[in-house]
Amino acid sequence: xxxxxxxxxxxxxxxxxxxxxxxxxxxxxxxxxxxxxxxxxxxxxxxxxxxxxxxxxxxxxxxxxxxxxxxxxxxxxxxxxxxxxxxxxxxxxxxxxxxxxxxxxxxxxxxxxxxxxxxxxxxxxxxxxxxxxxxxxxxxxxxxxxxxxxxxxxxxxxxxxxxxxxxxxxxxxxxxxxxxxxxxxxxxxxxxxxxxxxxxxxxxxxxxxxxxxxxxxxxxxxxxxxxxxxxxxxxxxxxxxxxxxxxxxxxxxxxxxxxxxxxxxxxxxxxxxxxxxxxxxxxxxxxxxxxxxxxxxx
Numbered sequence: 426x427x428x429x430x431x432x433x434x435x436x437x438x439x440x441x442x443x444x445x446x447x448x449x450x451x452x453x454x455x456x457x458x459x460x461x462x463x464x465x466x467x468x469x470x471x472x473x474x475x476x477x478x479x480x481x482x483x484x485x486x487x488x489x490x491x492x493x494x495x496x497x498x499x500x501x502x503x504x505x506x507x508x509x510x511x512x513x514x515x516x517x518x519x520x521x522x523x524x525x526x527x528x529x530x531x532x533x534x535x536x537x538x539x540x541x542x543x544x545x546x547x548x549x550x551x552x553x554x555x556x557x558x559x560x561x562x563x564x565x566x567x568x569x570x571x572x573x574x575x576x577x578x579x580x581x582x583x584x585x586x587x588x589x590x591x592x593x594x595x596x597x598x599x600x601x602x603x604x605x606x607x608x609x610x611x612x613x614x615x616x617x618x619x620x621x622x623x624x625x626x627x628x629x630x631x632x633x634x635x636x637x638x639x640x641x642x643x644x645x646x647x648x649x650x651x652x653x654x655x656x657x658x659x660x661x662x663x664x665x666x667x668x669x670x671x672x673x674x675x676x677x678x679x680x681x682x683x684x685x686x687x688x689x690x691x692x693x694x695x696x697x698x699x700x701x702x703x704x705x706x707x708x709x710x711x712x713x714x715x716x717x718x719x720x721x722x723x
Contacts, residue, residue, distance in 0.1 A: 441708040589610070
């Protein structure tokens, strides 16, 4: 068991007055059997004129807020305390069904019950079907191979073949460009793995959140001045996994478990971004993000 404290601050500077701003935030961690939010606080400055919270179709916590007073700065700070329990400590990848059996279970048939996970087999706005994704995935998915072993191998190969870019860059690089360059931020590598899994007929979700430094340090701080401040990983439908989904982190080449805190899931980053905005005015904007994830004693 781990107790994690998270502070995530985002500061926007605008060239001109923002006259009207609508924001949608996924900053409140979700609750599962293995992830238990203990406390949460969201601070917004200037104070919103309208603010409400609900859940989206994927079960994510989201907060919508609007500011109608002119402003040139916006500060959004989310503080969370999370209790994490190990999810995959007793999981045996070799005992999972073959990937072909799982693929077949996700195929639509009139005489079979509807499988909700099949919604994540199809292409999505940021993860289209590309022939090169299937070509890249095929060496990991040999005939009769247990699903989890095939996915672990794919994760390992992506980690080895793709360079992680931690520098400020484009918010969305196309999947074709990432495949060509073999380089991208964590969301790009997650999109690559999701695209590979879907190309093989499997169900894969995008996960956005925070990661305690897997090297063993007790604090992970991020201040990269870009949109990519949270971390991304992948969740693949696996009937033998606890919770029916196996979370895999290609950036750190690990199973995403007790050191990973899930903020939101979706088809791709467009469903699970931490903060999205529609503005009137403002001109050129700059963004600064600071994230601290540390282990605490409660």
